Amino acid sequence: xxxxxxxxxxxxxxxxxxxxxxxxxxxxxxxxxxxxxxxxxxxxxxxxxxxxxxxxxxxxxxxxxxxxxxxxxxxxxxxxxxxxxxxxxxxxxxxxxxxxxxxxxxxxxxxxxxxxxxxxxxxxxxxxxxxxxxxxxxxxxxxxxxxxxxxxxxxxxxxxxxxxxxxxxxxxxxxxxxxxxxxxxxxxxxxxxxxxxxxxxxxxxxxxxxxxxxxxxxxxxxxxxxxxxxxxxxxxxxxxxxxxxxxxxxxxxxxxxxxxxxxxxxxxxxxxxxxxxxxxxxxxxxxxxxxxxxxxxxxxxxxx
Amino acid sequence: xxxxxxxxxxxxxxxxxxxxxxxxxxxxxxxxxxxxxxxxxxxxxxxxxxxxxxxxxxxxxxxxxxxxxxxxxxxxxxxxxxxxxxxxxxxxxxxxxxxxxxxxxxxxxxxxxxxxxxxxxxxxxxxxxxxxxxxxxxxxxxxxxxxxxxxxxxxxxxxxxxxxxxxxxxxxxxxxxxxxxxxxxxxxxxxxxxxxxxxxxxxxxxxxxxxxxxxxxxxxxxxxxxxxxxxxxxxxxxxxxxxxxxxxxxxxxxxxxxxxxxxxxxxxxxxxxxxxxxxxxxxxxxxxxxxxxxxxxxxxxxxx
Numbered sequence: 001x002x003x004x005x006x007x008x009x010x011x012x013x014x015x016x017x018x019x020x021x022x023x024x025x026x027x028x029x030x031x032x033x034x035x036x037x038x039x040x041x042x043x044x045x046x047x048x049x050x051x052x053x054x055x056x057x058x059x060x061x062x063x064x065x066x067x068x069x070x071x072x073x074x075x076x077x078x079x080x081x082x083x084x085x086x087x088x089x090x091x092x093x094x095x096x097x098x099x100x101x102x103x104x105x106x107x108x109x110x111x112x113x114x115x116x117x118x119x120x121x122x123x124x125x126x127x128x129x130x131x132x133x134x135x136x137x138x139x140x141x142x143x144x145x146x147x148x149x150x151x152x153x154x155x156x157x158x159x160x161x162x163x164x165x166x167x168x169x170x171x172x173x174x175x176x177x178x179x180x181x182x183x184x185x186x187x188x189x190x191x192x193x194x195x196x197x198x199x200x201x202x203x204x205x206x207x208x209x210x211x212x213x214x215x216x217x218x219x220x221x222x223x224x225x226x227x228x229x230x231x232x233x234x235x236x237x238x239x240x241x242x243x244x245x246x247x248x249x250x251x252x253x254x255x256x257x258x259x260x261x262x263x264x265x266x267x268x269x270x271x272x273x274x275x276x277x278x279x280x281x282x283x284x285x286x287x288x289x290x291x292x293x294x295x296x297x298x299x300x301x302x303x304x
Numbered sequence: 305x306x307x308x309x310x311x312x313x314x315x316x317x318x319x320x321x322x323x324x325x326x327x328x329x330x331x332x333x334x335x336x337x338x339x340x341x342x343x344x345x346x347x348x349x350x351x352x353x354x355x356x357x358x359x360x361x362x363x364x365x366x367x368x369x370x371x372x373x374x375x376x377x378x379x380x381x382x383x384x385x386x387x388x389x390x391x392x393x394x395x396x397x398x399x400x401x402x403x404x405x406x407x408x409x410x411x412x413x414x415x416x417x418x419x420x421x422x423x424x425x426x427x428x429x430x431x432x433x434x435x436x437x438x439x440x441x442x443x444x445x446x447x448x449x450x451x452x453x454x455x456x457x458x459x460x461x462x463x464x465x466x467x468x469x470x471x472x473x474x475x476x477x478x479x480x481x482x483x484x485x486x487x488x489x490x491x492x493x494x495x496x497x498x499x500x501x502x503x504x505x506x507x508x509x510x511x512x513x514x515x516x517x518x519x520x521x522x523x524x525x526x527x528x529x530x531x532x533x534x535x536x537x538x539x540x541x542x543x544x545x546x547x548x549x550x551x552x553x554x555x556x557x558x559x560x561x562x563x564x565x566x567x568x569x570x571x572x573x574x575x576x577x578x579x580x581x582x583x584x585x586x587x588x589x590x591x592x593x594x595x596x597x598x599x600x601x602x603x604x605x606x607x608x
Contacts, residue, residue, distance in 0.1 A: 024325070037326065261344050262601075
């Protein structure tokens with residue numbers, strides 16, 4: 001089945017469970033840009049799309065769902081599981097921080113905070129899966145996940161997207177893979193990664209997925225150590241460019257979104273915009289650019 | 305000239321200067337509701353509409369503009385004046401607080417922080433107007449202001465608003481007057497006021513504008529001591545109901561907008577929603593409700 005068809009089916013499957021997030025045309029720092037406010041999705045990021053698509057197209061075992069996640073994916077899986085009546089056990093690394101841990105806990109999951117970083121949580125989740133037969137939802141490198149994330153681009157086109165180029169932040173690559181799967185060659189998709197967390201950039205250079213060190217202000221959302229194979233395949237086939245941005249540019253874009261638009265997003269949610277504002281990506285004259293705002297789970301919680 | 309015509313003209317006049325703010329349909333606490341995110345307007349509230357409409361339809365004197373405001377109106381006037389190349393002197397009461405004072409200063413106005421409350425700032429602004437011939441922009445009770453604010457409702461209908469009833473927070477009444485002027489009897493408009501700052505409610509009871517005490521969490525935006533006469537006239541003619549909400553309900557609605565939608569707004573911006581969520585306004589079965597999110601200038605600044 002072609003990606004467009006998978007994504008169309010995913011869109012129909014999840015329609016009753018996800019929000020149609022708003023879009024707008026705006027000028028920021030003198031640059032016209034189309035925005036989609038996907039951080040307004042359930043649990044504050046696009047991740048709910050892939051989670052629902054996965055859970056709705058699979059027979060979930062009695063043992064329920066298991067996931068390891070430092071944040072947005074874990075919250076989305078926990079939310080989708082709760083809405084669909086499944087048990088979910090989420091392994092969260094301690095370094096995720098209290099805001100994201102509280103967000104996941106609020107979804108009603110069986111939350112297991114694991115000392116250390118993501119790798120430890122992933123190991124514990126795998127043990128649980130083997131021991132119980134629980135189903136694991138991959139955060140980015142699974143067909144159902146990618147097809148679910150692709151619905152955000154299908155929805156944006158249905159809302160009248162008017163752009164030559166779409167800038168998308170990349171961590172493990174589930175979101176951009178979905179966008180590439182949906183758009184094909186119809187529009188240009190540009191990947192944006194933090195300089196200190198650039199698994200796609202490294203893989204495009206090496207010609208294969210390679211492990212990278214991850215750090216920086218957006219690492220708790222974009223800090224995949226290795227790009228997904230689905231993403232890399234689509235990116236190579238479509239000649240995608242990966243643009244790198246500094247942490248300082250990400251923080252400036254985050255501040256501008258608040259100062260100019262009263263949108264308070266996490267650093268990962270401002271990363272794609274950072275490429276445009278910092279000049280890391282320079283549109284040609286007349287090129288119409290769109291930026292997907294992908295996540296809003298800022299820490300600390302501003303109302304806590 | 306009828307209000308609809310004035311508002312149509314205002315819409316054409318200000319189109320190049322204001323944002324078309326996004327709308328969405330969402331379910332909050334189990335209640336379906338249409339939202340318009342007007343806090344994404346320039347300077348974080350709908351006030352930019354009235355400010356631009358006023359400045360664009362008047363010959364601004366050499367002495368420029370003067371306004372007294374503790375917040376959103378002052379920021380909007382300062383912004384509009386700067387964009388149109390006029391000098392603006394804004395008198396701000398000290399109690400407005402550092403966030404709103406910084407917001408106004410950032411627009412490039414000649415900012416005068418006045419000890420005390422709004423009345424002192426208004427007195428100083430009046431002195432300046434008399435001494436210099438500067439033009440004063442009224443925050444709510446002037447035809448040009450009301451026509452400008454009415455464009456938000458015209459825009460929402462153009463964006464496909466699907467609602468029987470629109471809930472609007474009321475301070476001095478400029479925004480709701482514009483909505484009433486535009487909608488006439490086509491949709492029901494419900495006023496929402498804080499219990500501790502309810503100039504329209506008091507005026508509807510007394511049959512004429514009366515002075516009220518103002519306090520509470522939304523007072524720095526909704527704390528008008530006396531309702532505007534334009535607003536009261538339209539509200540009486542159209543039989544508008546004013547629903548009162550407690551501060552606690554406003555803060556709960558504010559928290560829910562962040563928790564569920566990642567929209568961080570000031571208390572005034574959550575006041576209309578509070579009526580729906582607290583049950584102060586109970587829709588009839590099948591009644592489709594819309595809520596205008598009108599301001600986002602929260603204090604303290606979450607990124608400061």
